[in-house]
Amino acid sequence: MMPDWVPLSGAAGVEWLAFINKPNITNSNAYLIRTAGEVILIDVGSDPRQADAINAALRGCAGSGRKLIVLISHCHFDHIGAIDKLDFTSDMEAIIAIEASGANAIEGYDREQTLAYLYPPVPLPRARFGARLFGDTDLPFQASTDELQLGPDLSLPRVSIPLAGGLVLEVLHTPGHSPCSLSLRLGSLLFVADIAAGATPGLVGLAGWNQPALVRSLAALERLLEVDGGIVICAAGHGRLMDPAAMVKALNTARCSAEGLQGVCEKNDARITALKAFALEVLSESKQLFAALAGQVFATHHWLTQLGDEEEAERLLKVLDSDEIEAALADMEAFFDRFNANTDPDLGLVLKASATMQALGQRLREPANLDLIRPTMLRRAISLLDIFLETVRGLDLSIDAAPAEIPVLLAEVVSELDAWSNFDASAAFDAVEDGESFHRFMLARLAAVSAPQKISLDIQPGIPAAAIHGERFKVVVITLLETLSGGGQRQLDVSVLGAGGTVLVRFRGTPALQASELPDLRRKILERLLGAGVSLEFAAGAVEIKVPALAYAEV
Numbered sequence: 001m002m003p004d005w006v007p008l009s010g011a012a013g014v015e016w017l018a019f020i021n022k023p024n025i026t027n028s029n030a031y032l033i034r035t036a037g038e039v040i041l042i043d044v045g046s047d048p049r050q051a052d053a054i055n056a057a058l059r060g061c062a063g064s065g066r067k068l069i070v071l072i073s074h075c076h077f078d079h080i081g082a083i084d085k086l087d088f089t090s091d092m093e094a095i096i097a098i099e100a101s102g103a104n105a106i107e108g109y110d111r112e113q114t115l116a117y118l119y120p121p122v123p124l125p126r127a128r129f130g131a132r133l134f135g136d137t138d139l140p141f142q143a144s145t146d147e148l149q150l151g152p153d154l155s156l157p158r159v160s161i162p163l164a165g166g167l168v169l170e171v172l173h174t175p176g177h178s179p180c181s182l183s184l185r186l187g188s189l190l191f192v193a194d195i196a197a198g199a200t201p202g203l204v205g206l207a208g209w210n211q212p213a214l215v216r217s218l219a220a221l222e223r224l225l226e227v228d229g230g231i232v233i234c235a236a237g238h239g240r241l242m243d244p245a246a247m248v249k250a251l252n253t254a255r256c257s258a259e260g261l262q263g264v265c266e267k268n269d270a271r272i273t274a275l276k277a278f279a280l281e282v283l284s285e286s287k288q289l290f291a292a293l294a295g296q297v298f299a300t301h302h303w304l305t306q307l308g309d310e311e312e313a314e315r316l317l318k319v320l321d322s323d324e325i326e327a328a329l330a331d332m333e334a335f336f337d338r339f340n341a342n343t344d345p346d347l348g349l350v351l352k353a354s355a356t357m358q359a360l361g362q363r364l365r366e367p368a369n370l371d372l373i374r375p376t377m378l379r380r381a382i383s384l385l386d387i388f389l390e391t392v393r394g395l396d397l398s399i400d401a402a403p404a405e406i407p408v409l410l411a412e413v414v415s416e417l418d419a420w421s422n423f424d425a426s427a428a429f430d431a432v433e434d435g436e437s438f439h440r441f442m443l444a445r446l447a448a449v450s451a452p453q454k455i456s457l458d459i460q461p462g463i464p465a466a467a468i469h470g471e472r473f474k475v476v477v478i479t480l481l482e483t484l485s486g487g488g489q490r491q492l493d494v495s496v497l498g499a500g501g502t503v504l505v506r507f508r509g510t511p512a513l514q515a516s517e518l519p520d521l522r523r524k525i526l527e528r529l530l531g532a533g534v535s536l537e538f539a540a541g542a543v544e545i546k547v548p549a550l551a552y553a554e555v
């Protein structure tokens with residue numbers, strides 16, 4: 001349906017019309033602004049139907065003697081794909097403006113910089129740009145170029161274009177998401193294109209992405225919103241309009257993640273292949289984990305129904321909506337198949353997986369779920385989702401190891417597992433009187449099913465500190481213990497030895513461990529989680545983790 005022209009506050013006599021889509025990576029939003037003397041189009045998108053709707057709106061402005069300025073926020077295909085579908089046959093004089101390097105990318109059919117290579121084999125549109133901003137000094141309109149000062153060491157290059165009625169369209173150069181990214185200010189409107197999405201997994205590290213530039217642009221726009229009370233509406237290249245407070249929050253969140261993205265490798269072909277292999281391992285692991293989590297929910301529901309508390313059973317089903325988990329799992333399954341079948345990098349697929357992982361992570365972080373699911377399993381799931389998202393962001397997978405006392409970490413793991421396995425029968429008698437505590441007692445009992453029955457720790461004296469990421473080490477040990485006990489191990493013996501510059505952690509079982517009890521895919525993931533230089537292998541009836549020891553002098 002055709003959106004309506006509405007007045008743009010802060011600019012007398014100006015109306016605007018927004019073409020807003022649900023966020024997707026194939027077609028951007030587009031905006032039309034109408035002053036007494038100009039029609040300004042911000043982005044086109046790549047959907048020909050959107051171009052048709054824009055054409056219809058432009059026809060409505062024909063015969064008014066207005067000039068048309070088309071401003072392209074940056075050269076990505078989803079913003080410009082349908083530019084050749086625009087109908088310039090109306091009587092309007094039209095100028096298409098873009099940042100100079102973006103013009104070069106489109107005119108040079110650069111499939112890398114325009115990200116056209118991520119989409120099915122579509123041709124890049126032909127376009128001729130009348131105004132190459134921040135490059136040509138000779139622009140087809142009266143414009144002045146300067147720096148917008150936002151603080152002692154913060155400024156943005158700016159082109160100011162005077163419009164009819166004394167209005168000024170300010171174009172700001174805000175690189176980072178792409179070298180050619182522009183933001184715009186007119187009246188009460190601030191348009192930031194894709195900057196606020198610049199730290200989204202999947203978009204990070206693509207051609208033209210630049211971390212220091214992104215952090216700077218985000219900080220500058222945040223500052224602009226803080227100091228400029230005249231901005232009332234904020235618009236982006238994708239998704240809905242926001243008020244300034246919501247935009248400040250989005251920019252701030254993006255900046256905080258972007259600041260942690262130093263040294264992200266560019267997503268070249270080799271990198272994408274490596275990422276894909278790791279992502280597939282993580283996806284396969286999370287599929288199993290979520291199936292187990294869903295199993296726990298069903299089991300709990302079943303037992304509560306048996307206990308005659310159908311109301312509570314239903315409440316629990318709602319807390320961790322099993323339909324939702326099932327849908328998410330099916331989604332992930334479909335994603336998995338498509339990912340497997342795909343030989344080219346497919347950004348849409350990766351973004352989809354990221355969104356699923358983020359949604360599942362949010363579900364799992366809801367405090368109400370904590371007494372429903374064994375916390376160790378929850379932590380495994382959450383760390384897997386986090387690692388997946390980091391992987392898609394293109395972070396280097398090397399892990400910050402720090403000096404750690406492995407015996408201390410193991411003792412923490414054992415006491416955590418014990419807390420969920422040992423029941424005080426007298427607590428049940430006390431709890432029976434009180435419905436609420438009885439539930440908690442039953443839930444704790446259900447949640448503890450399949451934790452190892454007995455774990456013994458045997459630690460050689462004088463174990464040196466080792467270089468390892470402590471939290472990840474604990475997640476790996478818990479996963480191992482749960483995997484092995486799930487395979488039927490009643491008793492697990494964990495011993496720690498220091499030998500030849502290595503701290504060796506050995507897991508033995510009763511009955512003796514079989515190699516098949518630790519599937520190779522899970523072994524590989526666990527080994528990766530531990531970081532470079534650490535091995536996790538099945539050797540002679542035992543699982544062994546070998547961590548490089550630190551000399552005492554280094555600690």
Ligand SMILES: [Zn+2]
Binds near residue numbers: 074178
């Ligand atoms: Zn973009």
